[in-house]
Amino acid sequence: MSPAPDECNRIRAAMDRILASHSEHSNGALTIVALALEAQVPRNALTQRHTGLKAEFYEQVRSRGGTPDSERRLRQQVRRLKEIRAADAKEITQLKADVEALVGALHQATVENSHLHQQLADWRAHGDGGRAADADDAMNAAVVEPAVSRTGPAAVTPRPRRDPR
Incomplete structure (x- = not known):
């Protein structure tokens, strides 16, 4: 499909409208998608045929002190991912x-x-007069609790799983 003869002119007019905050056919966002909608051309007209106009649009956005929406979203996502990475590093250390x-x-x-x-084997080996069976029962019934410091497993508490989004 060949481009419309006035495609460049429509894109330049759409650039002017978006930069002046007077968009007619789009939401006015500082993105290539909004520019294509505003110019009423397919998006690939800017990404494949008129890459110079795309670069010019982004340059004008930056020269006016604005940041393109796509760049702003990416920066926000990078910040969020850095926070998640720091939290993960802390969790891994713990x-x-x-x-x-x-x-x-x-x-x-x-x-x-x-x-x-070993104590049970020693008791059995020294002929305890039948008390070995009683010792077996006592040892099986006994609950042996290892002496663990408060920094050990008793201090370990399960952490809720973090939402990966």
Whole structure:
């Protein structure tokens, strides 16, 4: 499809209307989409055929102290992503600390369990007069709570999942 003969003129007139805040066919946003709507041409007329006019439009927007809407949206998205990245880094640091505390608590519980098994084996080996069965029952019924500092797993609280948007 070949461009309309007056396409460049329509685009320049639309530029003037948008920059003067007198748009007739668009929302007046400082974007190529709004410029194409205002000029009543397809968007690819600006992105493929008339790239010079597109560059001229953005240059005029910047020279008047304005920032194109697309650039403003991108900057806002970059800010938001940087905030999310910082929050993620903080969460990763906390999770690493939690892992170390949990590994320590697991090690302590394993050592205590091994010690208790050794005590039971010693009791059985020394002929306790039938008390080994009672000791088995007592040990199975006992709840062994490892001594864990408040910075260990007891201090670990689940965090709600963050919305990825």
